[in-house]
Amino acid sequence: MRLLLLLVSLTLAGAALAQTQQQQVPQEQDRIKAQQERAVTQPGNNAPVWREVRSGAVGPYNTSTVQGRETNVLIQSWGDTWRRIRNGPVMFYGGWLLVLVIAAILGLYMLKGPVKLSEPLSGRQMRRFSAVEMTVHWSTAISFCLLGLSGLIMFFGKHVLLPLMGYTLFGLLTQLSKNVHNFIAPLFIVSAAVMVIIWARDNLLRSYDFTWLRRAWAFFLKNEHIPSGRFNGGEKMWFWGGVLLLSIIMAWSGLVLLFPNFDQTRHTMQEAWIWHVTAAVLYIAAGLGHIYMGTIGVEYTYGNMRHGYCDETWAKEHHLFWYEEVKAGRRAPAGGAVPAGAPHMKEEER
Numbered sequence: 001m002r003l004l005l006l007l008v009s010l011t012l013a014g015a016a017l018a019q020t021q022q023q024q025v026p027q028e029q030d031r032i033k034a035q036q037e038r039a040v041t042q043p044g045n046n047a048p049v050w051r052e053v054r055s056g057a058v059g060p061y062n063t064s065t066v067q068g069r070e071t072n073v074l075i076q077s078w079g080d081t082w083r084r085i086r087n088g089p090v091m092f093y094g095g096w097l098l099v100l101v102i103a104a105i106l107g108l109y110m111l112k113g114p115v116k117l118s119e120p121l122s123g124r125q126m127r128r129f130s131a132v133e134m135t136v137h138w139s140t141a142i143s144f145c146l147l148g149l150s151g152l153i154m155f156f157g158k159h160v161l162l163p164l165m166g167y168t169l170f171g172l173l174t175q176l177s178k179n180v181h182n183f184i185a186p187l188f189i190v191s192a193a194v195m196v197i198i199w200a201r202d203n204l205l206r207s208y209d210f211t212w213l214r215r216a217w218a219f220f221l222k223n224e225h226i227p228s229g230r231f232n233g234g235e236k237m238w239f240w241g242g243v244l245l246l247s248i249i250m251a252w253s254g255l256v257l258l259f260p261n262f263d264q265t266r267h268t269m270q271e272a273w274i275w276h277v278t279a280a281v282l283y284i285a286a287g288l289g290h291i292y293m294g295t296i297g298v299e300y301t302y303g304n305m306r307h308g309y310c311d312e313t314w315a316k317e318h319h320l321f322w323y324e325e326v327k328a329g330r331r332a333p334a335g336g337a338v339p340a341g342a343p344h345m346k347e348e349e350r
C-alpha cells in the first residue's frame with residue numbers, strides 16, 4: 001500500500017514538473033523567435049539584451065561563471081545616475097554655496113571689519129587652552145585644511161584648474177591630492193574624535209547659549225558682547241554640528257570609499273560618495289566661517305589657540321560666565337597658570 005502511495009505521488013510530482021517545463025519552453029522559444037525577428041526587422045537593435053544587462057539581474061544574456069561580488073553585473077546602471085548627480089546638483093549647488101560663503105565673509109569684513117573689544121587690553125593674561133588642547137586642535141585643523149584642499153582639487157579642479165595649467169600639471173596635482181587625501185584622512189578622524197572627547201563637557205548647551213544664537217547678528221554687526229560660558233552658542237553649533245555630526249558622516253562615507261575590500265557594492269560606494277561630498281561642502285562652508293572668526297574676524301582670538309592665553313578683557317567681553325568662574329576659583333584654567341614671559345596680545349599689537 002505504502003509503495004503504491006509513493007508511486008502515485010512520484011507520478012503526480014513528475015507530471016507537475018513536466019507541465020511547468022512545457023510552459024517555460026514556449027516562453028523561451030518565443031523569446032528566441034522574437035530576437036531572431038528583431039535582427040531582421042530592426043538590425044542592430046539589441047534592446048532586450050541590453051535591458052537585461054543593465055538591470056543587473058542574472059538571465060540568459062547576463063551571466064558569468066565567475067562567482068563573487070557583482071560578478072554578474074556587466075554594466076552597473078546606477079553609475080550613470082551617480083555621475084549625473086555628481087556633475088549636476090552636487091557640483092552646481094556645492095560650488096555656489098562655497099562662492100557665496102566666501103563672498104559673504106569678504107563682504108562682512110569689508111563693510112563691518114572685525115568684531116573689536118570695547119575696553120583696552122588689561123595686560124593680565126588668562127590660560128585659555130592647554131598644550132594638549134592646542135595640539136589636538138591644530139592637528140585637526142591642519143589635516144582638515146589638507147583634506148579640504150585636496151578634495152576641492154579633485155572635485156572642482158577639472159573646471160577651475162585644468163584650463164589654467166593643462167593636463168600634465170593637473171594630472172600630477174590630482175594624483176598628489178588623492179594620495180594626500182588617502183593618507184591624511186586617518187589623522188583627521190583620530191584628531192576629531194579626541195577633540196570631541198576633550199571638549200564635549202564644555203560644549204554642553206546652556207540656556208544662555210540660545211540668547212547668544214538669537215543675538216548672533218548683533219555680535220557681528222554691532223559688536224555686542226553676549227555673555228557665554230567657555231564656548232559661546234556659535235562655537236557649540238560648530239562643535240556638535242561640524243566636529244561631531246559632519247565628521248561622523250565624513251569618516252563613515254570616507255572609509256567606505258577608501259576600502260572597497262570591505263565587500264561593499266559599487267552602489268553603496270556611489271551613495272557613500274554623495275554623502276561624503278555633500279557633507280564636505282557643508283563642512284568646508286562652516287569651516288570657512290570658523291577660520292574667519294578665529295583669525296581676522298574677531299580681534300585677538302587667534303592668539304588664544306596660537307599661545308594658549310587670552311587677555312582678561314577679551315575673556316570678560318566674549319566669555320563672561322567662564323571668566324567669572326575662573327576668577328572665582330570655581331574652575332581651574334585648562335592648562336595651569338600662565339608662565340612668566342608668555343607672549344601677550346599687547347605685544348602682537350605692536
Ligand code: HEM
Nearest residue numbers: 140141144231235236238239243291294295301302304305
Ligand atoms: C586653520 C584653520 C583654523 C583656525 C585658524 C582656527 C582657529 C581657532 C581659534 C583661534 C580658536 C579659539 C577660539 C576661542 O578662543 O574661543 C578655535 C577653537 C576651536 N576650533 Fe579652530 N581653527 C581652525 C580650524 C579648525 C577646524 C578645521 C576645526 C574642526 C574640524 C576646528 C575646531 C575648533 C573647535 C571645536 C574649537 C573650540 C571652540 C568650539 O567649540 O567651537 N578648528 N579655532
